[in-house]
Amino acid sequence: MTFVWESVVSALSLSMDAFAVALCIGACAVGGTYRTALRMGTACGAFQFFMPLVGWLLGTYSLDYIASLDHWAAFGLLALVGGDMIRSSFAPQEVRDTAPMTTAMLLYLALATSIDALAVGASFAMVGKPALWLAAVAGLSTAALCFGGVQAGRLAGSKLGKRVEFVGGALLCLIGFNILRAHLWS
Numbered sequence: 001m002t003f004v005w006e007s008v009v010s011a012l013s014l015s016m017d018a019f020a021v022a023l024c025i026g027a028c029a030v031g032g033t034y035r036t037a038l039r040m041g042t043a044c045g046a047f048q049f050f051m052p053l054v055g056w057l058l059g060t061y062s063l064d065y066i067a068s069l070d071h072w073a074a075f076g077l078l079a080l081v082g083g084d085m086i087r088s089s090f091a092p093q094e095v096r097d098t099a100p101m102t103t104a105m106l107l108y109l110a111l112a113t114s115i116d117a118l119a120v121g122a123s124f125a126m127v128g129k130p131a132l133w134l135a136a137v138a139g140l141s142t143a144a145l146c147f148g149g150v151q152a153g154r155l156a157g158s159k160l161g162k163r164v165e166f167v168g169g170a171l172l173c174l175i176g177f178n179i180l181r182a183h184l185w186s
Contacts, residue, residue, distance in 0.1 A: 004133065010120055011137035014052075015145050017175060018044040018113040021078075022146040024168030025101060025109070026153020028088075036101060037150035043106050045143025047114035049135045055121025056131035071183035074115040075176040081108050082172030089166035116179070 022040050029036045084105070117138055124131045153168075 006129075007134040008137050011048075011134050012141055014048060014114075014117045014120060014138045015142040017116070017179075018048065018110075018142045019145040019149045020175060021109050021113055021172060022149030023153040023156070024171055026150035026155075027157035027168050029101070029150065029154050029157065033150050033154040037147045039101070039106055040109075040150050041143040041145075041147035043110040044113060044146045045139045047110040048117050048142040049139025051114040051117035052121030052124070052131045052135040052138060055118035055123075056125040057121075058118075059122030059125030071115075071179050074112050075180040078109075078112045078172045078176030078179070081105055081112070082169040082174075082176065084169070086166055086169035086173075089169060112176070 022037075022044070025036065025040055026033055117135075121131045121134065124134060
């Protein structure tokens with residue numbers, strides 16, 4: 001496989017966690033979803049762009065350290081946000097309708113879904129490949145997928161109601177557990 005295709009496939013696979021999270025956020029979004037979709041796409045796309053570059057820079061010095069902690073950080077952040085969504089799903093409807101996605105939650109999600117991009121960027125450095133193409137494709141594809149994911153999730157949420165927030169929170173926790181499982185038991 002050529003370097004360009006390796007970068008594109010890696011970048012698209014890095015986008016999938018953020019897309020799944022965007023679907024969950026869209027399903028639970030309060031009010032209009034255009035602003036939420038734009039914020040989610042921008043934050044996740046920016047993190048997916050910068051994290052491979054940071055990983056590439058750190059890769060020559062500390063790949064083992066990054067690899068030993070990345071899965072714990074992603075798991076913790078996704079469990080935190082997912083747990084909060086599950087808790088919120090049991091709140092009365094009028095309380096839920098006044099609680100939009102906070103900037104802190106958005107940044108936690110963007111960070112949690114981009115930690116693997118840090119490790120991929122570091123691995124590109126270890127094999128002597130540049131990370132700029134990977135970062136550009138990962139950032140753009142993640143931004144587009146997150147924007148669309150929030151919109152698609154909103155359609156599902158409007159059809160399924162309050163249960164979607166519980167399911168979305170559970171899915172975020174499962175994504176976190178899957179990241180942990182893949183790193184600890186593979």
